[in-house]
Amino acid sequence: MSDADQTTDGLTSEQVLALILPPNVSHGYGGHLVDMNGVDYIDMVSAWGTNILGYGYERIARAVSAQIGKYANLGMAGPEFSRLHGLLLQHVPCAEAVHLVKNGSDATAAAIRLARFATGRVKILHRGYHGVQDWYMASIRSPGVPDTHHAQIAGLATLDPQSVRQALAAHPGEFAALIIDPMLWPIPDREAMLEIRDLVEKDGALLIFDEVVSGFRVAVGGMQQVWDVTPDLACYGKGIANGSPLSVLVGREKWMRHVHSINYSLTFGLEAVSIVAAIETIGEIVERDVCADLARKGQELKRAYAALCAARGIKSALVGHDCRPQLEFEGAPGVAGDLCHYLAIQELARNRVCTYGTLSLSYSHTRADIQAVIRALEQAVDKVALTIRQNAPAFVQAAGQ
Numbered sequence: 370m371s372d373a374d375q376t377t378d379g380l381t382s383e384q385v386l387a388l389i390l391p392p393n394v395s396h397g398y399g400g401h402l403v404d405m406n407g408v409d410y411i412d413m414v415s416a417w418g419t420n421i422l423g424y425g426y427e428r429i430a431r432a433v434s435a436q437i438g439k440y441a442n443l444g445m446a447g448p449e450f451s452r453l454h455g456l457l458l459q460h461v462p463c464a465e466a467v468h469l470v471k472n473g474s475d476a477t478a479a480a481i482r483l484a485r486f487a488t489g490r491v492k493i494l495h496r497g498y499h500g501v502q503d504w505y506m507a508s509i510r511s512p513g514v515p516d517t518h519h520a521q522i523a524g525l526a527t528l529d530p531q532s533v534r535q536a537l538a539a540h541p542g543e544f545a546a547l548i549i550d551p552m553l554w555p556i557p558d559r560e561a562m563l564e565i566r567d568l569v570e571k572d573g574a575l576l577i578f579d580e581v582v583s584g585f586r587v588a589v590g591g592m593q594q595v596w597d598v599t600p601d602l603a604c605y606g607k608g609i610a611n612g613s614p615l616s617v618l619v620g621r622e623k624w625m626r627h628v629h630s631i632n633y634s635l636t637f638g639l640e641a642v643s644i645v646a647a648i649e650t651i652g653e654i655v656e657r658d659v660c661a662d663l664a665r666k667g668q669e670l671k672r673a674y675a676a677l678c679a680a681r682g683i684k685s686a687l688v689g690h691d692c693r694p695q696l697e698f699e700g701a702p703g704v705a706g707d708l709c710h711y712l713a714i715q716e717l718a719r720n721r722v723c724t725y726g727t728l729s730l731s732y733s734h735t736r737a738d739i740q741a742v743i744r745a746l747e748q749a750v751d752k753v754a755l756t757i758r759q760n761a762p763a764f765v766q767a768a769g770q
């Protein structure tokens with residue numbers, strides 16, 4: 370299961386990946402992938418968003434090598450844990466305590482278990498994708514997940530005070546938490562988020578920000594920093610360690626003091642190599658203002674893409690946060706939006722740009738890379754425009770019958 374599952378309908382994730390990724394990857398460097406024939410691709414999948422600084426990024430590589438030379442995993446907290454702990458408390462507004470795990474799914478699962486324990490409630494209200502664990506996979510009735518879990522999770526189609534009020538009112542005092550992925554567009558403004566926090570608090574549930582994607586990308590502290598709205602708990606992963614497996618659950622002491630009661634401790638939870646990678650990654654993101662760099666590149670892509678679409682009369686845009694723009698197609702008579710999407714990502718791959726429709730920017734993407742992506746987007750829009758032109762007569766004919 371991957372991000373592709375969230376962003377595309379109609380094709381399985383394997384089918385989408387076959388459209389967009391080099392079949393045999395030899396290696397990655399910077400913001401690129403190279404296949405076994407030496408063909409070079411600009412990589413906008415960025416290892417599902419983890420490659421925030423770049424493959425083989427020197428500062429991280431040096432620190433990781435040095436740590437491996439000392440020890441990989443003591444099975445307990447070493448001095449590197451205290452350094453990461455300090456950084457997280459400094460940069461993440463809600464972080465009064467820290468619990469380390471491995472995948473984003475671990476962090477959200479630990480958050481949900483903690484919320485259920487702290488509130489004595491079971492139901493979860495959510496918006497977005499939150500990982501592979503049963504509590505969330507029940508929402509899509511994944512094979513293998515007991516049916517009984519399904520009744521415990523409800524989804525929000527949109528994130529606004531009215532929808533939250535209605536959802537809470539349907540089961541007053543029953544929800545343990547509202548968990549949201551703040552990358553999902555459209556996002557509410559600060560006032561609406563404050564109202565949502567208020568509603569959740571009054572109901573007695575916990576507010577959890579799933580910042581697995583937004584953390585260290587939208588802003589160092591994620592969307593809670595941008596909104597200046599502090600949740601009870603928050604989950605970070607992906608970009609935190611530039612590709613090393615680490616994720617964190619952070620939150621207010623009031624709740625986090627129970628974290629050791631919920632039995633979510635992993636053999637590799639305090640593994641030192643990923644912790645060191647995270648310390649250096651966060652250091653580099655802060656010192657080089659990486660989030661602003663990603664946003665600038667995204668703005669350039671959005672502007673150029675809007676001009677390409679306008680010139681061809683194509684109803685499409687790059688939407689979402691500037692640091693991670695996403696292709697959206699309205700489609701046209703006879704050519705569904707999904708088809709335009711698949712055509713575009715396939716054409717992008719043919720022009721050596723890998724993406725499933727989300728452009729996960731990396732600090733290592735150069736000006737030349739951005740220009741090359743814009744040229745590939747032009748080819749993609751041309752392909753969509755051609756397909757629409759070729760299908761339009763058939764549609765008009767069919768409509769006239």
Ligand code: PMP
Pocket residue numbers: 371372417472473474475477497498499500501550579580581582606607
């Ligand atoms: N939360 C969000 C918002 C995600 O996008 C993902 C992964 N796509 C996860 C949680 C789960 O993370 P992981 O795949 O590292 O378990």
